[in-house]
Amino acid sequence: xxxxxxxxxxxxxxxxxxxxxxxxxxxxxxxxxxxxxxxxxxxxxxxxxxxxxxxxxxxxxxxxxxxxxxxxxxxxxxxxxxxxxxxxxxxxxxxxxxxxxxxxxxxxxxxxxxxxxxxxxxxxxxxxxxxxxxxxxxxxxxxxxxxxxxxxxxxxxxxxxxxxxxxxxxxxxxxxxxxxxxxxxxxxxxxxxxxxxxxxxxxxxxxxxxxxxxxxxxxxxxxxxxxxxxxxxxxxxxxxxxxxxxxxxxxxxxxxxxxxxxxxxxxxxxxxxxxxxxxxxxxxxxxxxxxxxxxxxxxxxxxxxxxxxxxxx
Amino acid sequence: xxxxxxxxxxxxxxxxxxxxxxxxxxxxxxxxxxxxxxxxxxxxxxxxxxxxxxxxxxxxxxxxxxxxxxxxxxxxxxxxxxxxxxxxxxxxxxxxxxxxxxxxxxxxxxxxxxxxxxxxxxxxxxxxxxxxxxxxxxxxxxxxxxxxxxxxxxxxxxxxxxxxxxxxxxxxxxxxxxxxxxxxxxxxxxxxxxxxxxxxxxxxxxxxxxxxxxxxxxxxxxxxxxxxxxxxxxxxxxxxxxxxxxxxxxxxxxxxxxxxxxxxxxxxxxxxxxxxxxxxxxxxxxxxxxxxxxxxxxxxxxxxxxxxxxxxxxxxxxxxxxxxxxxx
Numbered sequence: 001x002x003x004x005x006x007x008x009x010x011x012x013x014x015x016x017x018x019x020x021x022x023x024x025x026x027x028x029x030x031x032x033x034x035x036x037x038x039x040x041x042x043x044x045x046x047x048x049x050x051x052x053x054x055x056x057x058x059x060x061x062x063x064x065x066x067x068x069x070x071x072x073x074x075x076x077x078x079x080x081x082x083x084x085x086x087x088x089x090x091x092x093x094x095x096x097x098x099x100x101x102x103x104x105x106x107x108x109x110x111x112x113x114x115x116x117x118x119x120x121x122x123x124x125x126x127x128x129x130x131x132x133x134x135x136x137x138x139x140x141x142x143x144x145x146x147x148x149x150x151x152x153x154x155x156x157x158x159x160x161x162x163x164x165x166x167x168x169x170x171x172x173x174x175x176x177x178x179x180x181x182x183x184x185x186x187x188x189x190x191x192x193x194x195x196x197x198x199x200x201x202x203x204x205x206x207x208x209x210x211x212x213x214x215x216x217x218x219x220x221x222x223x224x225x226x227x228x229x230x231x232x233x234x235x236x237x238x239x240x241x242x243x244x245x246x247x248x249x250x251x252x253x254x255x256x257x258x259x260x261x262x263x264x265x266x267x268x269x270x271x272x273x274x275x276x277x278x279x280x281x282x283x284x285x286x287x288x289x290x291x292x293x294x295x296x297x298x299x300x301x302x303x304x305x306x307x308x309x310x311x312x313x
Numbered sequence: 314x315x316x317x318x319x320x321x322x323x324x325x326x327x328x329x330x331x332x333x334x335x336x337x338x339x340x341x342x343x344x345x346x347x348x349x350x351x352x353x354x355x356x357x358x359x360x361x362x363x364x365x366x367x368x369x370x371x372x373x374x375x376x377x378x379x380x381x382x383x384x385x386x387x388x389x390x391x392x393x394x395x396x397x398x399x400x401x402x403x404x405x406x407x408x409x410x411x412x413x414x415x416x417x418x419x420x421x422x423x424x425x426x427x428x429x430x431x432x433x434x435x436x437x438x439x440x441x442x443x444x445x446x447x448x449x450x451x452x453x454x455x456x457x458x459x460x461x462x463x464x465x466x467x468x469x470x471x472x473x474x475x476x477x478x479x480x481x482x483x484x485x486x487x488x489x490x491x492x493x494x495x496x497x498x499x500x501x502x503x504x505x506x507x508x509x510x511x512x513x514x515x516x517x518x519x520x521x522x523x524x525x526x527x528x529x530x531x532x533x534x535x536x537x538x539x540x541x542x543x544x545x546x547x548x549x550x551x552x553x554x555x556x557x558x559x560x561x562x563x564x565x566x567x568x569x570x571x572x573x574x575x576x577x578x579x580x581x582x583x584x585x586x587x588x589x590x591x592x593x594x595x596x597x598x599x600x601x602x603x604x605x606x607x608x609x610x611x612x613x614x615x616x617x618x619x620x621x622x623x624x625x626x627x628x629x630x631x632x633x634x635x636x637x638x639x640x641x
Contacts, residue, residue, distance in 0.1 A: 143328060146565075146613050151572040158594035158602050162343035245455045252457045253579050255594045272461055272580075275469055276476075283465075287458055295453050 024307050034299035041293055045102040052095040057260070071281050085281040087270065093281065096267060097289050103263035104293070107177050108244040112236055114182030115243075119189020120232060124220045126190065127197025138194070141187045149184040150246055156180040157255055170258040177256050181246050185239050192235060196228040230308055237301035245294050264290040317625075325618045330381070332610030337380040340390065340603040341369075349393045349599070389604035394596050399604045403586060408488050409479055410578070410585030414570045416501060417509030421570075422563055425513040426552075429520025434547060436525065445521075448514040456573055460507040460580035467503060475500045477582040500581075508577040512566045519562055523555035557624065564620035568613045 016022065025031055044051055071085040071093075085093050122141075126134040144152065157180040164172050200206060201224065209219045250256035251265030259266065264286050271283030340346075347355075347363050364370055368379060383389070389399035432441040454462075468476035480496030482489045491497030527533065528551055536546045575587035582588070586605065593601035 143331065146568070146617060147609075148569045148572040151575070151609065154575065154590070154594055155602070155606060158597065159339055159343050161594070162339075162597045162599055249455055249457055249576060253576065253591050255591060268458070268461070275461070275465055280465075283461065287461070291454070291458070294455070298453055 021307065028303055030299055031303040034296040034303070037292055037296040038300060041101060041289075041296075042105060044098055045105045048098045048102045052092075052098040054092045054095045056091045056096040056099055070279075071285075085279075085285075087282050088274070093285055096262065097264070097286055100262050100264045100267050100286060101289060101293070103174070103257055103261055104244055104247055104265070104290070107174060107181065107247045107257070107263065108240055110178045111181035111185065111243045111247070112240050114178060115185040115239060116189055116232065116236055118182070119186035120193050120225070120228075122186070123190035123193025124197055124224065124228075127194040128201055128216070128220050128224065134194075137190065141190055144184075145187050149242070150249060152184040153180040153246055153250065154253075154255065156183050157250065170260060173256070173258045174261060177247060177250065180250070181243050184246070185243060188235050188239065189232060192231050193228050196231065197224055200224050200227050234301065234304045234308055237297065237304055241294055241297040241301055244290075244297065248290055248294075264293075318622075321618060321621055325614050328614050329611060332614070333381050333384065333607060334377065336603040336606040336610070337377050339606065340380065340599060341373075341376065343599050344597065346599075350391075384604075384607055389607070390600040392593075392598055392601050394593075394598045394601075399600050402589060402601065403604060403608065404487065405489070406584060406586045406589050408490060409583060410571070410574055410587060412490065412492060413501065413504055413508065413577070413583060413585060414567075414574055417505040417507075418512070418563075418567055418570055420505055421509035421512035421516060421566070424509075425516030426520050426559070428513075429517040430524060430547065430552065432517065433521045433524035433528065444517075448517060451510050451514040456507060456511060456576045457580050459510055460503070460577060463503045463507055464580070474503050476503070479584060504577050504581045504583055507580065508570060508573060511573070512570060515566060516559065516563060520555055520559055523558055524551055527551045527554045560623050561620055564616055564623070568616050571609060571612060 025035075049055070069086040087093060087096065122137050126137040157176055160176045160179060161169055164176065197220075206219060206223060209223050214223075247256060247263060248265030248268070251263045252269045254269065257263040257266050262270070267286035268283060268290065271279075271286060274280075274282045346367065346369065347360055351359055351363060368376060371379075387400045389403070391397065392399050392402060395402070428444060432444055435441040451459075464476045467474045475496070478500060479491045480498075480500035481494040482491045482497055483493045484490075491501060533546060533550060536550050537543075541550075571587075574585060575591055577583065578585045578587035579591050586608070589601060590605045592598070593605065
């Protein structure tokens with residue numbers, strides 16, 4: 001806005017860098033740290049096959065003699081060293097965590113996308129179309145909201161497991177998990193989108209769009225949706241933290257990721273068994289990774305919420 | 314007043330019927346009841362006989378009505394896994410869960426309110442700041458990690474408290490209680506803390522922010538100006554006005570305590586209904602899942618109803634508004 005006439009018009013990148021959003025970000029050390037941790041963990045998860053020292057799911061790479069090697073010490077039989085030690089089957093814990101992180105993040109992100117898809121669509125329809133449809137959707141949302149989402153996720157998981165034939169259960173477990181968590185978290189999206197849609201649909205640009213004869217679907221998806229997306233992103237970030245913890249909880253309870261594809265929660269479950277016999281590292285490292293991930297995403301979500309909320313500015 | 318009550322009750326009944334419908338659908342349509350009971354290689358005559366006996370060939374609404382009627386008489390069918398009646402299973406496990414939930418709710422509520430008042434009055438003090446920061450960690454830690462952490466500290470390292478089970482129990486009629494023996498009480502401590510910690514931090518933060526809000530208002534200044542002792546101002550004037558939101562949240566949290574009991578019970582192998590439910594999910598024991606849903610659903614609807622009615626009792630303003638506006 002304050003550019004003098006003889007400077008060139010700013011490029012898109014310059015405009016982004018000069019925005020309030022980036023300005024705020026560079027002055028929030030905690031947000032920078034959280035973003036860095038999240039970015040690092042995502043990168044490690046995506047590049048898992050390249051970064052991990054071994055492939056923990058390749059039986060050929062396992063040597064039972066390596067079992068229970070403490071971190072940073074030579075194994076007494078094979079003399080091999082592992083940064084974070086090994087578990088009962090001689091699996092390198094660092095690799096298991098990297099692959100587990102991959103499963104956790106995949107389930108987390110996919111279930112947030114699912115929840116977002118369902119919630120945003122239903123919220124838009126409820127807000128824009130209104131009437132009995134609105135009533136029906138919001139009643140269902142109200143009822144679902146009275147139950148904690150982790151309970152709903154467990155129920156959906158159990159029901160879907162019952163529907164899937166027994167021999168496919170382990171193979172499909174990850175997708176069942178995504179469906180269960182996604183279906184349990186759509187309500188906040190729907191409520192927010194509906195509330196914003198109710199405000200937006202009275203505005204002039206929507207009336208103009210209606211006047212030139214655009215169809216309802218077009219108005220909803222192309223005109224209203226871009227204007228309600230801000231709060232949706234905030235909720236998505238917060239839901240990601242919830243979804244990661246929900247996934248870890250379900251897997252910890254033994255009703256989530258199968259042992260053949262362990263997530264961080266599964267690793268913690270395995271580690272708990274060895275707490276009493278002194279093999280602390282099998283539990284500690286996955287737990288710390290999960291905490292770092294959940295805490296960082298949470299902090300990032302909190303910061304986003306404060307920054308994007310116009311009332312707090 | 315009566316009209317509000319009637320409307321609220323009708324609403325609750327409707328939600329209950331809906332919950333029953335979902336749990337009926339799970340019971341009837343997830344997996345095949347006949348195959349689960351008879352096994353896959355039963356003869357056709359056996360099957361047809363069972364179908365007729367269970368009434369599975371009746372119209373669906375009739376089956377639904379029968380399901381609701383049976384549930385009202387505490388008949389939830391027979392567990393596929395243990396072949397026991399589900400009602401007996403639940404009855405034998407419910408006391409353990411209720412004791413755990415009650416103790417941790419009590420703990421969360423009392424400690425939460427006290428700490429909330431404390432941190433509000435002593436705002437900016439060192440200890441209050443320390444409590445607030447610690448509570449932030451308490452909120453971010455997943456329940457199961459808190460449990461594992463407590464087991465590690467108090468059972469493995471210090472060896473003070475048992476890490477699993479209920480300890481010795483005493484039978485009082487149909488109720489098996491762990492509250493009367495030393496080992497029972499000792500076994501209760503860690504699970505109760507695990508379950509209550511999150512709720513405690515929530516209540517504490519809520520009481521604190523509500524107290525701070527109320528303490529800023531004019532009637533508090535007036536009470537101070539009248540020369541009332543600080544204790545009176547804080548507890549009689551300020552605290553009472555924070556109780557409405559606290560009741561709501563505390564009431565609704567009671568529901569989450571029951572849900573999160575599933576996690577705590579699994580961590581501590583506490584023989585309650587939560588552990589039963591997780592096992593049912595794992596082994597796809599449909600009748601148990603369906604009955605659990607019905608049980609928890611009823612509990613939640615009841616809690617919501619009570620919280621709503623408590624509003625009316627606590628805050629005369631809501632009561633009067635409803636009387637004038639609600640046409641009662």
